[in-house]
Amino acid sequence: MTTLLKAVLPVLAVIFLTACGSGNADKSHPPHESDSSATAAPVAAGVHLRDDKLNAVYPHYVQLTTALTNGDMAAAKIAASAIAAGAGEITGGAALGAAAANIMAATDIDAQRTLYAGLSTAFIALVKQSGLSSGALYVDFCPMAMHDKGASWLSAGKEIKNPYFGEKMMTCGDVKETILPATAAAGTGSVKPQFTNVDAKVAASLKAVVAQYLQIKNGLAEDNSAGAANGGKAMAAAMEKADKTAMTPEQQQLYKENEDDLKEHAEHIGKNEGNIEHQREHFAQMSEDVYALVKAFGGGQTLYHDYCPMYNDNKGARWISETEVVKNPYFGSKMATCGSVKEVMQ
Amino acid sequence: MRTIRIMAVAALAMFVGIQFIQPVKNRSSQMDTANDISRLYPIPAGIQDILQRACYDCHSNTTRYPWYAHIQPAGWWMASHVKTGKEALNFSEYGRYSLKRRRNKLERMKEEILEDRMPLGSYTMIHTDARLTAEEKALLVNWMAEAGEK
Numbered sequence: 001m002t003t004l005l006k007a008v009l010p011v012l013a014v015i016f017l018t019a020c021g022s023g024n025a026d027k028s029h030p031p032h033e034s035d036s037s038a039t040a041a042p043v044a045a046g047v048h049l050r051d052d053k054l055n056a057v058y059p060h061y062v063q064l065t066t067a068l069t070n071g072d073m074a075a076a077k078i079a080a081s082a083i084a085a086g087a088g089e090i091t092g093g094a095a096l097g098a099a100a101a102n103i104m105a106a107t108d109i110d111a112q113r114t115l116y117a118g119l120s121t122a123f124i125a126l127v128k129q130s131g132l133s134s135g136a137l138y139v140d141f142c143p144m145a146m147h148d149k150g151a152s153w154l155s156a157g158k159e160i161k162n163p164y165f166g167e168k169m170m171t172c173g174d175v176k177e178t179i180l181p182a183t184a185a186a187g188t189g190s191v192k193p194q195f196t197n198v199d200a201k202v203a204a205s206l207k208a209v210v211a212q213y214l215q216i217k218n219g220l221a222e223d224n225s226a227g228a229a230n231g232g233k234a235m236a237a238a239m240e241k242a243d244k245t246a247m248t249p250e251q252q253q254l255y256k257e258n259e260d261d262l263k264e265h266a267e268h269i270g271k272n273e274g275n276i277e278h279q280r281e282h283f284a285q286m287s288e289d290v291y292a293l294v295k296a297f298g299g300g301q302t303l304y305h306d307y308c309p310m311y312n313d314n315k316g317a318r319w320i321s322e323t324e325v326v327k328n329p330y331f332g333s334k335m336a337t338c339g340s341v342k343e344v345m346q
Numbered sequence: 347m348r349t350i351r352i353m354a355v356a357a358l359a360m361f362v363g364i365q366f367i368q369p370v371k372n373r374s375s376q377m378d379t380a381n382d383i384s385r386l387y388p389i390p391a392g393i394q395d396i397l398q399r400a401c402y403d404c405h406s407n408t409t410r411y412p413w414y415a416h417i418q419p420a421g422w423w424m425a426s427h428v429k430t431g432k433e434a435l436n437f438s439e440y441g442r443y444s445l446k447r448r449r450n451k452l453e454r455m456k457e458e459i460l461e462d463r464m465p466l467g468s469y470t471m472i473h474t475d476a477r478l479t480a481e482e483k484a485l486l487v488n489w490m491a492e493a494g495e496k
Contacts, residue, residue, distance in 0.1 A: 257444050257446055260443060
């Protein structure tokens with residue numbers, strides 16, 4: 001492993017230096033490849049974030065991570081100043097900017113590393129919000145960082161190079177999550193409807209039901225109980241009109257397994273205007289039904305299967321969305337971006 | 347003076363009159379248990395007793411009527427309560443629900459009990475025997491969790 005590391009390091013160093021040729025940070029401090037524990041950041045070719053402004057800051061995050069991994073305080077300050085400058089341009093980048101400014105002001109590497117934990121959390125959240133258009137990023141986690149509280153960071157490679165301890169504990173941690181472009185996620189998590197012979201009338205009926213589901217979902221995400229209630233009433237009405245006669249026996253069976261449950265949730269959400277938490281309880285169970293139906297019949301449009309692990313005392317809950325951007329219906333504005341896309345449903 | 351007497355007599359006549367409009371009582375015949383929840387999940391005697399005392403008046407086809415339920419308009423008010431209760435959940439018709447709905451209902455029953463939303467406070471105020479102790483709540487919730495996994 002170490003020999004491999006040694007063999008790979010110079011290569012990575014070269015990639016890094018060329019990739020960040022414009023970054024004066026690398027030229028302003030002496031390289032230290034003589035030290036075998038020193039590592040260069042693997043700027044994986046092809047990582048591109050959808051948000052252009054965030055994408056512009058990303059190389060500086062890589063520089064900062066590398067600097068901390070190498071224990072290079074001066075380089076960390078330079079990278080942090082670049083992040084602070086770029087963060088101002090990013091929507092929702094205030095926390096990132098503030099953390100970067102604090103790293104610039106920090107007087108020792110330990111303080112920088114502590115601040116880096118908060119910066120990474122903010123950066124990871126922004127990356128998830130933006131999504132990738134190409135490449136892959138890994139969320140790494142070291143349980144020992146921050147006095148055993150644990151902390152995360154983002155890397156472009158699967159190999160662990162710990163920025164919280166540097167050479168003291170270079171390989172502490174593991175990859176907790178992989179962030180892939182939605183289209184690549186489609187390669188692994190994309191589903192096509194189970195039934196290929198869905199009658200046009202059936203498809204139209206179900207599309208109307210899904211449309212009302214999305215209205216409920218958007219109402220809840222906007223903390224708009226009345227909007228959700230209207231969607232619930234309209235969904236119950238749309239279900240009354242659903243054409244079951246054109247379904248095959250197999251399709252009828254699957255539909256019936258979900259029909260009475262779904263209708264009850266729709267009516268209940270319709271009746272509970274003003275009690276949004278109760279509407280959300282029903283929405284969690286409703287989403288299971290809608291998920292089953294869309295998976296079997298298709299939704300008439302590209303839909304995203306999202307999952308929030310925190311809802312219902314961390315038991316988690318899913319929902320279906322028409323947008324790739326996560327907008328949490330279970331917490332609304334309290335935690336709008338909690339959750340991730342699990343599947344793309346064509 | 348005369349008008350007051352006429353009004354009193356009219357009110358009395360109306361009160362007597364409405365006594366003849368009795369809502370249909372919610373009492374099923376003993377035989378009608380094909381869809382009862384006890385056919386689907388094993389219900390220990392202790393649980394059955396709690397369900398009957400605290401839930402079945404509004405959530406089954408058999409209501410135990412208190413004396414005032416025979417006097418109108420209290421009976422009407424009660425009938426509407428039972429109707430709403432049975433629409434939301436009916437233990438006597440549990441077998442008519444889809445599998446998914448059965449599981450989801452059990453899940454929500456647990457939440458209703460844990461969050462003290464059921465049995466309704468307005469109901470336990472009068473039906474004191476329907477009040478659940480902490481121990482009874484735990485028994486019910488455990489049973490519901492077990493049944494939900496079947």
